[in-house]
Amino acid sequence: MPSRVEPGRVTRRDLLGAAGLWTAGLAILGSLVGLMRLPIQRVLPEASDRFKLGSPEEFPPGSSKVLQDQQVLVMSTQEGIAVLSMVCTHLGCVVSYSGDGFTCPCHGSRFGPLGDVSAGPAPRALKWLEISLAPNGKLVADKGREVEPGSFFQARGKA
């Protein structure tokens, strides 16, 4: 009777058989795992996140303008310029702007004039996008980069 104390003899055949089985199993598993990398893209097939806003003079302080195609609001105050993403932070619907705030049509999130959540399920404030000045003096915003809400961009100071 083989037991833990006196294990039965493992024959060469058993050992080789087991080794073969495990090798086959691991090879199949390994190649499957390797293949699963295929659906994960290295580079996302998308247009650049950066887009031109125009020259600073187009946004006089006190004005605000919705750029529908880019789904952003450009807001200009005495403190500077800000670009707010109009993509709802809840589940990605496009919010609408009404001067004193934003409303989302999908599940009723509401945001204040500076993008802070005032009601509804949105977990966080609307994104403030990074702004920079291109060499030709035009403003450029980047949907891929966020800045702290409340950080206005001073174009005039540099110009």
Added chain:
Amino acid sequence: MSEQNMQAMWRNTLALPGNLFRSIVRHGRPDSARARSQAVFSNLFLHIHSTRIHHRTLRFSTTADLGAISASLFLILTGTGIFLMVYYKPSVDGAYDSIKDIHYVIPTGRLTRNIHRWAAHLMVLSVILHMCRVFFTASYKKPREFNWLVGMGLLVVTLALSFTGYLLPWDQLAYWAITIGANIAASPRELTDALGMTAWFDPGGFTREMLLGASEVGPEALIRFNLLHCVILPIAAVVLLGVHFWRIRKDGGLGRPHQEVTPAGKGAAVSQQAGPAPVSTDSANKTWGLMALVPGRSPAADIEPSETVPAWPYLLRAELLVFMGTMLLCLVLGIFFDAPLKVLADPVHPENPAKAPWYFLGLQELVSYSAFVGGLFIPAVTVVGLGLVPYLDREKEPAGIYLDGAHNKRIALHSALFGTLCAVLAVAIPVNFGWLRDWFPGVPQLFIILFNPGTLLTAAYVAWSLRVAGRTGSTRSSAIALFTCFLMGFIILTYVGTELRGPNWDFYWSRSDWPVH
């Protein structure tokens, strides 16, 4: 060639049709019980049935035909789906136009599309009802636990099929439903954001990227959804259905009262008790197959031969009847009601309100408090909880009887009332009085994730079923309480999401109160 050979050739040619037929169908006319059994077990497609079934199986009250209806709908969907694929172009530029062509130009295209759409809705409904029938008749009990799990897999695959199909027309309805769905897949971010760890651990973003192949719904997403809808999920469904049907046979047919599962070899002893049945005399002729010879748990097929009938023709006839009935229903719906097609998808202007398909509107209602809880946490708890039912409730109870015993009927009734009340409150309180953020504007997000109408509703249901468990000391009663509560919650929330929510997800008693814009 010799004269003899010529004659043989001639004879064989004349006998060809008969020989061809007999080489395929290897039994005589199915008029004896023996030939009827053979007709079933010698046919690859039919042998998924037992050769004999308990006569209870054929009663409408046993199954309400819901499994067979679901299977019929799956066949109808496969058939119509293949025809739709002849013209459908899975590209952002082609999809919408090709659906328009199918709808307005191609002969029978509109009817095919309508039937496909209606059958899809009906299948979700019939699969859910089938699950309820299996649950309330306690048919998930040993030895059927595994088939219940396979059923859960089928439920998920059915929902996934409907959901992926939703994107394919590439109209406004499709685009925004899928945008919301994909962001729900990314909603673990709500939690990881609140815990401040999204930067290095972002399962939500990863899932969405796998699903969409991009960070927005676009061409890559359409290709992936098309692949899932037309290839991967149908194959998964066929495999699971094969296992599901085969398991029914192996588990001894449908669950029925006073059924004993006999270990292998004891079948003979039991069949001696059988009364004077025309059937048991035939048993000697009938092969029960290898299963009786190998050790281990074997099908309990031979327990009550006196109460069985041959599957051919009784079961097959019933199945054909159900199929024809289902087909008729789809046809009538398809002739009179068109499948919707809105305007071309517009990524800049969402629909208002943007609603998911009806069976997800209960979840959308919960999502409108917290995306993570409504879209991921509660569905996951529901699926895992449902899957555990047959493993946690192992009380021996006769299967096949709806809510066995007066006390279980009472528990189901009370749970239905409790479940309804809680669900109504979970909608009425936030609608009338607002929720945490309206009372304490600065509450941290983590707090809202933990305490929102969805989590509280779930907690109330679980507490209720634990109370029932404590009072009755019965896991079956407690399972009934939980299942009934969730069912009522699902119904109420789905109704609210479908009928009572309008633009901006505001509450309206009727569609006619919606603001016009």
